[in-house]
Amino acid sequence: MSIKAVAERQASRNQHGSRTEEVRKVIAKVKPPVQQRWSFSYRYFSEIKNFGLDSAKVDKKWALSVVYRLQELSKLTISEVFESRDVAEGTLRFHEIDWKSKNIPIKRADLDWIDKDYLNNSEEYPIMQIAVSKAEGRLVGFFDEQNAFQIVLFDPLHNAQPSNYNGYQVQLCQPLxxxxxxxxxxxxxxxxxxxxxxxxxxxxxxxxxxxxxxxxGLALVIPSSDEGIFKDADELIEMGLAKGYEEIVRAGIDALLDTKARVQE
Structure with a gap:
């Protein structure tokens, strides 16, 4: 098939297909193999208002709790979590975020640093949350087309989905x-x-x-045990006699070569 024919067929598909269909063609999701274990990525991680670590209410050990949670998840297969309610609904509390939940301070559209192919396809790439521990916040993210879990936000104060546990109140924290x-x-x-x-x-x-x-670029490394050399060089630059160290070194090399040439004559 010619390039022109391929282009015409693609154009026809774009005219009749929805945006969601286009997204699926671009990044079709691969079904995870039965034994595929969790892997994580911070490609789309960010800190924003209400989803940061700068708060007196966030214990300094919280980041270590995240590491241990990721370690624990790394030992499980993806299918174990998705297929076992005891695992997903137990200590993990792994589920899709309900963007219509009471007092939620953020919308999916607010995560605008995520590639649009993911952000605009909520059906295949839902934003999920995972409990770090029973009372210590959540990790927010999504599985990409290769089933790597892209961590998007830290939610140490459980603001992504406020609950009656804290009276549905959003607890203020800022990016650290x-x-x-x-x-x-x-x-x-x-x-x-x-x-x-x-x-x-x-x-x-x-x-x-x-x-x-x-x-x-080029890096100029000048090994020296005499600090006076750099002081003299800085003074030459300040006086406008040289634009930088490279010009000074070049002048020194030229002078030595000129001296050698005169000696040989």
């Missing part, structure tokens, strides 16, 4: 983050505010945060 994630979080909030001005600055800032190195 590291220096880089905190910077990105604050920059993201600033970009959202700037975007309302319609000046184009928000797009420039967002582009800067999304920057990626397109060309391999």
């Amino acid at each position: 983050g590291c220096e880089i994630t905190t910077l990105r979080y604050e920059a993201g909030k600033a970009i959202a505010r700037i975007a309302e001005r319609e000046c184009g600055c928000a797009q420039d800032l967002d582009g800067a945060l999304s920057w990626s190195k397109r060309r391999p």
Whole structure:
């Protein structure tokens, strides 16, 4: 079949098929083999308001509890959890999130950092929750097409689906983050505010945060036991006599080669 014929047939399918059907063709889900064990990924993990670790109510040992829960799940097969109510409804409390539940502070659409092919296909890729322990929050995520469980959110205070246990109250917590994630979080909030001005600055800032190195760079390593060398080099740069260390080293090499050439003459 020619390329043109294939393109025409694909176009015809797109015209008559729904968006959900298109998604299924792109990332059709593989049925897990009977003995396939759990595997986990943090490709779509994020911290957001009400789903972070910055709260006096979140014990510092909670992250370790997550590790032990993942270790426990790694020993089970996927089919064991799905097919055994005792396992799924026992300590795991493994089930799909009810987005219509009382006082839930988030909607599926709010998870907009997940690829749209997953996010827009709730039938094949439902968002699930797993208990970390009986009273210590949840992990929120979904199984991708290869049946790896993509962890999307930490829910240490069980905010994804408030219950009568705490009077259906959402307990406040914020992203804890590291220096880089905190910077990105604050920059993201600033970009959202700037975007309302319609000046184009928000797009420039967002582009800067999304920057990626397109060309391999060179690193200059200068071994030395004399700190004075670097002090002198910094002074030369400050005086405008050189643009950087590389230019200073190049000048030194050229000078040595010139000296050698004169000696040989």
